[in-house]
Amino acid sequence: MKVRAVSVSVFFAVILPVMTRCGRIEAQSPAPQSTLGYTDFSAEAKVEQKFLAVPSAELAGEELKTLTEEPHLAATPEDHKTAEYVAEKFRAAGLETQIVEYRVLMNQPKVVRVEAYDPAGRLLISGPTREHVTNDPGQDNPLVVMPFNGSSGSGDVTGEVVYANYGRIEDFNELAARHIDLRGKIVICRYGSNFRGVKVYLAEQRGAIGVLIYSDPQDDGYYKGDPYPEGPWRPATGVQRGSVQYLFHYPGDPETPGVASTMDLPDSARVKNFTGPEGDQPKIISIPLSYHDAEPILQALDGPSVPQDWQGALPFRYHMGPGGVKVHLVSDQDYERRVIWDVIGKVEGAQDPDESVIVGNHRDAWVYGTVDPSSGTAAMLEAVHGMGALLREGWKPKRTIEFCSWDAEEEGLIGSTEWVEQQAQALNHAVAYFNVDVAVSGPNFGAAAVPSLKNFIRDVTRKVPSPVAGTVYQQWRQSREAGNEHRASNAPPAEGEEVPVGDLGSGSDFTPFLQHAGVPSVDIGSNGPYGVYHSTFDDFAWYTENADPHFYYLQEMARILGLEAVRMADADVLPYDYVAYAHAISAYIDAAKRKAANANLGGLDFGPAEAAATRMATAAQQVYVLQSAATGNLAKLNAALRETETALLTQAGLPNRPWYRHTIYAPGEYTGYAAVVIPGVNEAIDARNATVAAEQLQVLTEALNRAAGVLESVR
Numbered sequence: 001m002k003v004r005a006v007s008v009s010v011f012f013a014v015i016l017p018v019m020t021r022c023g024r025i026e027a028q029s030p031a032p033q034s035t036l037g038y039t040d041f042s043a044e045a046k047v048e049q050k051f052l053a054v055p056s057a058e059l060a061g062e063e064l065k066t067l068t069e070e071p072h073l074a075a076t077p078e079d080h081k082t083a084e085y086v087a088e089k090f091r092a093a094g095l096e097t098q099i100v101e102y103r104v105l106m107n108q109p110k111v112v113r114v115e116a117y118d119p120a121g122r123l124l125i126s127g128p129t130r131e132h133v134t135n136d137p138g139q140d141n142p143l144v145v146m147p148f149n150g151s152s153g154s155g156d157v158t159g160e161v162v163y164a165n166y167g168r169i170e171d172f173n174e175l176a177a178r179h180i181d182l183r184g185k186i187v188i189c190r191y192g193s194n195f196r197g198v199k200v201y202l203a204e205q206r207g208a209i210g211v212l213i214y215s216d217p218q219d220d221g222y223y224k225g226d227p228y229p230e231g232p233w234r235p236a237t238g239v240q241r242g243s244v245q246y247l248f249h250y251p252g253d254p255e256t257p258g259v260a261s262t263m264d265l266p267d268s269a270r271v272k273n274f275t276g277p278e279g280d281q282p283k284i285i286s287i288p289l290s291y292h293d294a295e296p297i298l299q300a301l302d303g304p305s306v307p308q309d310w311q312g313a314l315p316f317r318y319h320m321g322p323g324g325v326k327v328h329l330v331s332d333q334d335y336e337r338r339v340i341w342d343v344i345g346k347v348e349g350a351q352d353p354d355e356s357v358i359v360g361n362h363r364d365a366w367v368y369g370t371v372d373p374s375s376g377t378a379a380m381l382e383a384v385h386g387m388g389a390l391l392r393e394g395w396k397p398k399r400t401i402e403f404c405s406w407d408a409e410e411e412g413l414i415g416s417t418e419w420v421e422q423q424a425q426a427l428n429h430a431v432a433y434f435n436v437d438v439a440v441s442g443p444n445f446g447a448a449a450v451p452s453l454k455n456f457i458r459d460v461t462r463k464v465p466s467p468v469a470g471t472v473y474q475q476w477r478q479s480r481e482a483g484n485e486h487r488a489s490n491a492p493p494a495e496g497e498e499v500p501v502g503d504l505g506s507g508s509d510f511t512p513f514l515q516h517a518g519v520p521s522v523d524i525g526s527n528g529p530y531g532v533y534h535s536t537f538d539d540f541a542w543y544t545e546n547a548d549p550h551f552y553y554l555q556e557m558a559r560i561l562g563l564e565a566v567r568m569a570d571a572d573v574l575p576y577d578y579v580a581y582a583h584a585i586s587a588y589i590d591a592a593k594r595k596a597a598n599a600n601l602g603g604l605d606f607g608p609a610e611a612a613a614t615r616m617a618t619a620a621q622q623v624y625v626l627q628s629a630a631t632g633n634l635a636k637l638n639a640a641l642r643e644t645e646t647a648l649l650t651q652a653g654l655p656n657r658p659w660y661r662h663t664i665y666a667p668g669e670y671t672g673y674a675a676v677v678i679p680g681v682n683e684a685i686d687a688r689n690a691t692v693a694a695e696q697l698q699v700l701t702e703a704l705n706r707a708a709g710v711l712e713s714v715r
């Protein structure tokens with residue numbers, strides 16, 4: 001998953017003395033009776049206090065060390081070893097545990113080569129150069145996989161080079177405006193701003209035969225601060241591996257959109273056209289590069305000087321190309337159906353066992369993956385540890401809780417997507433999905449959620465102590481760096497305003513739950529300067545040096561994750577805020593209406609959608625009164641509350657990407673990570689397609705009226 005590191009001030013110098021006593025939980029008075037979802041919160045407050053006392057920073061550190069002893073790429077023996085380790089921890093806590101296998105199509109690299117020549121035929125670079133710095137303990141392990149892109153095509157191509165900045169649609173439009181033809185060319189572009197699969201998608205559409213994606217020092221290298229090992233930023237040879245799957249079409253196994261790749265699924269049930277227009281795999285080659293290897297190519301490149309905001313931090317003027325350099329790319333990718341391992345640990349609900357609360361984190365990594373994703377796994381294991389302590393004291397959750405350790409997230413959310421596709425029926429009764437991926441790269445908490453759960457996650461953080469002082473919520477408000485790229489905004493909340501919680505786009509395992517199955521979802525993380533994303537150097541040495549030396553933030557994240565599950569599982573009434581949801585939707589419709597007017601699509605009638613959103617808001621207000629009182633027919637109330645999110649799905653799916661069914665949230669076709677809100681409508685307006693925009697407004701109106709109808713049925 002993609003996380004943009006944010007700068008940190010003198011934070012550690014100031015807070016270290018306080019952190020030494022952070023492990024304790026002070027006794028707190030029971031929360032006020034008004035906690036949404038509970039008729040009387042006092043008993044639950046005691047359960048939560050007991051839970052919060054258990055997750056251990058020291059144990060989380062040990063777990064993190066064990067998980068990151070070796071590189072554990074999906075579908076390798078080392079990945080299987082981590083599955084066994086997680087399963088053993090789940091069982092020790094009393095969870096009913098199984099390892100679920102899927103057989104999925106994935107590539108591993110056999111040969112990856114990049115050679116650049118000047119017009120005289122002189123070799124400028126032959127790479128990729130092995131990742132190395134002075135004194136990193138993990139870099140020489142033979143299990144470190146060579147830099148490559150998941151879902152890259154295979155081939156052997158030579159061509160002239162064009163620089164495309166971040167590879168955004170506006171960057172490609174700029175090249176087109178200057179009549180720079182990409183047919184038969186190799187595009188070089190830098191990481192950042194959008195999902196890497198979008199860069200390849202746009203280059204492929206414009207006729208490029210290969211793509212090089214490099215990490216510019218301006219974005220996560222020396223321009224930001226000292227590179228590793230002196231600091232947290234990317235060193236010259238550090239490479240960002242990553243998937244270039246077209247996940248904005250669909251994630252998961254390329255051969256089985258909408259279907260689970262179970263071990264016994266026959267080959268005849270697998271599709272073959274996954275490189276087609278609605279497929280999720282590029283045909284062309286894509287190779288990731290360090291700036292060590294990109295530098296000679298960019299330096300030799302001719303053509304016009306770049307627009308100022310295309311200039312990176314390498315010490316020469318960048319040019320757009322073509323000319324001055326030719327590149328030869330070789331990519332031999334071994335595509336096989338490979339077996340992957342999800343670990344599922346379950347605590348059966350005592351009152352409503354069919355309703356489930358799901359907690360998930362992926363386990364596979366490009367290399368050691370200490371921040372991404374093992375910090376999330378260690379946090380989840382300590383949340384499970386806390387749950388185990390409650391179970392031993394005789395506590396039973398009202399609803400079922402499932403902890404899930406996903407495999408093959410890095411290749412395209414594969415383990416979670418296949419499981420969601422297999423569990424489609426049962427997930428109609430799943431009341432929430434709580435994701436964590438990059439749990440800790442630094443001290444700044446951030447979250448993204450459906451609007452109905454934004455207040456829920458704020459409330460949870462009000463109960464968890466911060467390693468600095470006070471609560472996580474207080475630190476979150478104060479931190480000017482709160483949030484990250486695809487989550488909350490970076491602006492601090494104004495006086496009297498709530499701390500912002502972001503919208504869910506994609507880039508992690510919440511995507512199948514929310515956007516395919518309609519399960520209300522939350523994603524959390526604690527972020528800081530992080531320049532080793534998807535490189536060999538995301539290892540235990542980097543983590544203890546730069547992110548969280550005493551593992552206090554792992555403990556914090558374990559507490560938040562576990563508390564989300566406990567509070568949701570035990571609630572008398574599901575604590576969803578549909579008033580907030582309806583208001584968010586009204587704001588999305590207003591913004592789309594303004595955009596349509598600016599795009600000269602003024603003939604579109606937004607009236608019915610606006611009326612449906614207002615109807616939903618009115619119904620939500622009335623239901624909120626019932627939720628707050630938490631009396632009456634709670635089973636009926638809860639069923640309606642759960643069904644409201646499902647009502648926002650459209651069974652036909654979004655235009656040209658039927659796997660995505662949510663009418664309010666999807667990953668943007670041209671952003672990949674960032675959410676596009678009311679995507680059917682907004683993407684049609686962006687494409688200036690009035691017919692599709694009108695159709696999608698109707699689809700949205702119907703969804704909102706369905707949701708309103710469900711809420712009204714409670715009365």
Ligand SMILES: [Zn+2]
Binds near residue numbers: 001372373409437438
């Ligand atoms: Zn991740």
